[in-house]
Each structure stands twice: as structure tokens, then as C-alpha cells.
Amino acid sequence: xxxxxxxRLLDEHAASLVLYARQWCSAPEDVVQxxxxxxxxxxxxxxxxxGWLYRVVRNGALTAARAERRRHRHEKxxxxxxxxxxxxxxxxxxxAEIAAAALQSLPLEQRExxxxxxxxxxxxxxxxxxxxxxxxxxxxRYLAGLSALRERLGVSCPNHxxx
Numbered sequence: 001x002x003x004x005x006x007x008r009l010l011d012e013h014a015a016s017l018v019l020y021a022r023q024w025c026s027a028p029e030d031v032v033q034x035x036x037x038x039x040x041x042x043x044x045x046x047x048x049x050x051g052w053l054y055r056v057v058r059n060g061a062l063t064a065a066r067a068e069r070r071r072h073r074h075e076k077x078x079x080x081x082x083x084x085x086x087x088x089x090x091x092x093x094x095x096a097e098i099a100a101a102a103l104q105s106l107p108l109e110q111r112e113x114x115x116x117x118x119x120x121x122x123x124x125x126x127x128x129x130x131x132x133x134x135x136x137x138x139x140x141r142y143l144a145g146l147s148a149l150r151e152r153l154g155v156s157c158p159n160h161x162x163x
Contacts, residue, residue, distance in 0.1 A: 001045050009049060010036055017057045024061035026068060031060040102152040110145030113138055 014032055021028035035056040039045065046052035103111060112131065116122045117138075122130070127138040149155075 001040055001042065006036065006040055009039070009053070013050060013053055017053060020054065021057050021061040024058075025064035027064060028061065031057055031064055034060055099149075099153060102149055105152065106145055106148055110141050110148065113141040114145040114149070117142055 014036075017032045017035065018028045021031045025031060035053055038056055039049070039053065103114065106114070109131070113127055116127045116130065117124070123135075124138040124142065125135040127142075128135040131138065133141075
């Protein structure tokens with residue numbers, strides 16, 4: 001199909017196709033884009049272009065919706081099986097659920113650095129490479145995250161002064 005014709009069809013139908021796909025899935029733009037890619041590859045192009053596009057978008061949106069539901073089901077299953085971040089010992093003064101919620105409430109950069117260092121055993125240099133920052137920035141994020149956790153949990157730590 002000629003690029004001009006494809007461009008004209010995109011201008012004429014894309015918005016309504018996105019609206020149509022939105023009934024079934026959360027990424028309707030992706031579904032519509034895929035439909036136009038399929039249309040560009042059709043040899044010869046379908047006789048009823050609009051009808052063909054709506055059919056392909058509908059099928060794609062239904063497939064995407066099924067994939068989303070499957071992914072959510074798998075994520076819930078894995079979340080139930082995943083060990084908690086904090087395991088309360090006999091003498092634990094912290095509630096594991098409260099500590100996990102406090103960790104979850106941190107900004108992503110701090111949380112990512114804390115988890116990578118404390119539970120992943122990564123050095124600040126490795127964390128810096130992973131996140132695209134310097135090792136000193138990774139260290140500052142770590143200290144800020146620890147400080148924020150202490151504050152949220154009401155915990156003082158004499159061996160690690162607040163910085």
C-alpha cells in the first residue's frame with residue numbers, strides 16, 4: 001500500500017479506532033498501531049479497509065486484554081509466593097508489614113538503592129552502573145533512604161548517625 005494512502009487512512013480512522021479498542025484493553029494505541037502495520041503488509045489490501053481495520057483492532061484489543069488478565073493473575077500468584085522483605089525475629093521490635101510499607105513509601109531511587117545494597121549485596125559502584133549514576137550518588141541515595149526509613153519507623157540507630 002502506498003504511504004500516502006496509509007497516512008490518509010491513519011488520519012481518518014486512528015482516533016476512532018483507539019476509542020473502539022479502549023473498550024477492551026489499557027493500551028489501545030498499541031493495538032491500533034499494530035493494525036496499521038498489518039495493513040501496510042497486506043498484499044493486496046483488503047477491499048473494505050475500514051471494516052478490516054475495525055476487525056483487526058477488535059481482535060488485537062481482545063488478545064491484549066486476555067494477556068493483561070493473565071499477567072495480573074501471574075503477578076498476584078508470584079506476589080503471594082514471594083518472601084517478605086523483612087522477617088520478624090523473636091526479639092524483633094519492628095513489625096515486618098509496617099517496615100515493608102515504610103520501604104515501599106520511599107522514592108523509587110532510594111528504595112531501589114536500599115534493596116540492591118542490603119538484600120542484593122551490590123556495591124555502590126555496581127548500583128551506580130546499574131542506575132546510571134555515580135557511586136557517590138548511589139551512596140547518598142542509600143543514606144537518604146536509611147534516614148527516611150528511620151524517621152518513618154521511629155527508629156534510632158547509634159552506630160549509624162543520621163547524615
